[in-house]
Amino acid sequence: MLEVDTIFFSYQKTPVLKALNFSVEKGEHMAVMGESGCGKSTLLKAIYGLLSLEKGYIKYNNKKLLGPEHHLVPGYSFMKYLTQELNIMPYTSVADNIGEYLSRFYPQEKEKRTQELLNVVGLTKYYNTHVRYLSGGQKQRVALAKVLAKEPEVLLLDEPFSQIDHFKKNELRYQLFEYLKEKKITCITATHDSNDVLPFADKVLVLKEGQQRWLDVPQQLYLKPTDTYTASLFSEINVLQEKEVQLSTSSKEIILYPHQIKIDKNTKNNCAAIVKRCYFKGSFYMVHLNFNSKIIVSESKTPYKIGENVYFKAQLNNL
Numbered sequence: 001m002l003e004v005d006t007i008f009f010s011y012q013k014t015p016v017l018k019a020l021n022f023s024v025e026k027g028e029h030m031a032v033m034g035e036s037g038c039g040k041s042t043l044l045k046a047i048y049g050l051l052s053l054e055k056g057y058i059k060y061n062n063k064k065l066l067g068p069e070h071h072l073v074p075g076y077s078f079m080k081y082l083t084q085e086l087n088i089m090p091y092t093s094v095a096d097n098i099g100e101y102l103s104r105f106y107p108q109e110k111e112k113r114t115q116e117l118l119n120v121v122g123l124t125k126y127y128n129t130h131v132r133y134l135s136g137g138q139k140q141r142v143a144l145a146k147v148l149a150k151e152p153e154v155l156l157l158d159e160p161f162s163q164i165d166h167f168k169k170n171e172l173r174y175q176l177f178e179y180l181k182e183k184k185i186t187c188i189t190a191t192h193d194s195n196d197v198l199p200f201a202d203k204v205l206v207l208k209e210g211q212q213r214w215l216d217v218p219q220q221l222y223l224k225p226t227d228t229y230t231a232s233l234f235s236e237i238n239v240l241q242e243k244e245v246q247l248s249t250s251s252k253e254i255i256l257y258p259h260q261i262k263i264d265k266n267t268k269n270n271c272a273a274i275v276k277r278c279y280f281k282g283s284f285y286m287v288h289l290n291f292n293s294k295i296i297v298s299e300s301k302t303p304y305k306i307g308e309n310v311y312f313k314a315q316l317n318n319l
Contacts, residue, residue, distance in 0.1 A: 001025055002047070002154060002186060007056035009046055016042045018210045019056075026153075027184035029177065031197040031218070033233045034207035040190035041084070043207070044156045047188065048081040049074050060154065079154040080147035084162070088143050090132040094123055097131055098145045117145040120179050122172060137164035141172065148179075155180065157189040161196065173200065194234040198222060206230050231255045236286075238296040245271055245314035256314055258286065261298035263312045270311035275304045 002024040009017040016039050024030045032040045045051050047058055052067035059065065060078070068074040075081070088097050095114050102110040118124045121141040126134065131142055140163045147155065160176075161169045177200040180187050189196055197204055198218050206214040206221070208229055214221060225231035228239055238256040242248040245256075246269060264270050273289035273296070280303070287298045289312065298312060 001061065002188075003059040004047070005056050005059070007046060007058065008054040009042060009051055010054060011042075016210045017046065018212075020205075020207075020212050021056075022205055022212070022215055024186055024188060026186055027181065028202045029180065029187045029189065029200060030203050030205060031201035032188060032190045032205045032207060033192065033194075033197060034213075035229075035233075036192070038207040039210040040207060041158050042210075044081060044158055044188065044190055047154075048079060048156055049076060077150075078152060079156065080150075080152040081156040082143055082147045082158060082160055084158050086139055086143040088131050088139060088146065091130060093128050093130055094118070094126045094134070094142055095128065097142050098149050100146065101150050113149065117148055120148070120175050121145045122168065122175070137168065140164055144176070151183060152185060154186045155188075157187065157191075159191055160189065161191075161193070170195075192233075194222075198234070206233065225255050228255060231257070236297050240296070240314070244292060247314060247316065254314075254316070256296075256316075258297045258299040260315045260317075261289070261296060261312050262315055263287065263289075263298055263300050263304070263310050265311065267311050270313050272309065272311055275306055275308045275310060277306065278304050 004020055004022050006019050006021050007017055008015070008019060020043065032043060034040055042051070046053060049065055049067055049071065052069055057064050065076065089100070098117055099110050099114045102113055104110065118127060121144055123138065123141055123145070126138065131139060134142065144160060161172065164172060173196065191197060201218050203215060204218050204221055205212065214230055221230055222234050228237060231237045235257050238261060239253055240256060242250045242252050242254055271291065273291040275287060276290045276295060277288040279286040285300045285303050287300050287304055289296050289298055289310070304310060
C-alpha cells in the first residue's frame with residue numbers, strides 16, 4: 001500500500017502541496033484531477049522521490065520513501081514515472097527503446113516482453129522503426145511501453161494520453177488500464193481529461209491550489225457534485241437556483257450538467273429561453289440558451305435555429 005501522510009511542499013517559498021493525505025491499495029487506480037497549476041505533477045514527483053518534503057511523509061509497504069538528498073540517483077526501482085517530457089532515445093528503434101532496461105542475458109524473454117508491450121500500446125508494426133520518425137502520439141506510446149518494460153509495482157502517469165490521436169486514445173485507455181488491473185499494478189494518473197477517469201479510476205483525488213478538495217469514487221463525484229469546481233472538471237455546468245427552473249420555491253443553487261437541461265416544445269411547467277448558439281457534436285447538439293439574462297448549456301438530439309424561442313425542463317437525475 002502507498003501512504004501519503006499530511007505532506008507539504010513549496011517551490012521557492014510558494015506553497016504547492018498543502019497537507020495532502022491519502023492511501024492507494026495494491027492494484028488500485030487513483031486519478032488526480034484539478035486545473036493547471038493545482039499541484040498534480042508536483043505530487044507525482046514527490047511520490048517518486050524527486051522532491052524534498054517540508055512536512056509529512058510518504059510510505060510504501062510501511063517503508064518511508066525519501067527525497068533526492070538521500071539518493072545518488074533519485075527514484076525507486078519498484079516504481080516508474082512517465083513524465084510529460086518523454087524519456088526516449090530518438091536514434092534507436094522502438095524495440096530497442098522498450099528493451100533498454102531488459103536483460104540481454106535472456107534474449108527470448110526480452111523479445112517476448114517487448115512484443116507483449118508493443119501489443120499493449122498498439123505499435124507492433126513499428127518494431128524496427130527509429131523513434132525519431134514517429135509522431136508525437138506514437139512517441140508517447142513508446143515511452144509508456146518503456147516504463148512498463150520491467151513491470152513496476154507502482155506506476156505514476158502524468159497526462160499519459162495528451163498527445164495521442166482521439167481514435168487511438170480510447171483503444172489505448174482500455175488496453176492499458178485492463179493490463180494494469182490484470183497485473184495488479186498500482187497506478188496514479190494525473191489528468192485533466194475526465195475520459196481517463198470516469199470509466200477506469202477506482203477513486204479520484206481532486207486538488208485545488210495544492211489542497212485536497214475531495215477524495216471519492218468517480219461515480220459519487222460526478223453524480224452528486226458538491227461544488228462547481230469539482231463538477232466543472234467533468235463537464236460544462238449550469239449553476240441555477242431551484243426556483244428559477246421551477247424545481248421548488250427555494251433560492252438554493254444547484255449544479256446541472258448540459259444533459260440535465262431538456263429542451264421541450266411543451267410550455268406547461270417549462271422555462272422559456274432563446275437559442276443563442278447551436279453546435280453539432282456528433283451524437284448530439286450542444287445548445288446555448290439565453291435564460292434570465294444568463295447563458296446556460298443544454299444537450300439536444302435535434303438542432304435549433306439561433307434566435308428560436310424554446311422551452312426547457314431541468315432534471316436533477318444525472319443519468
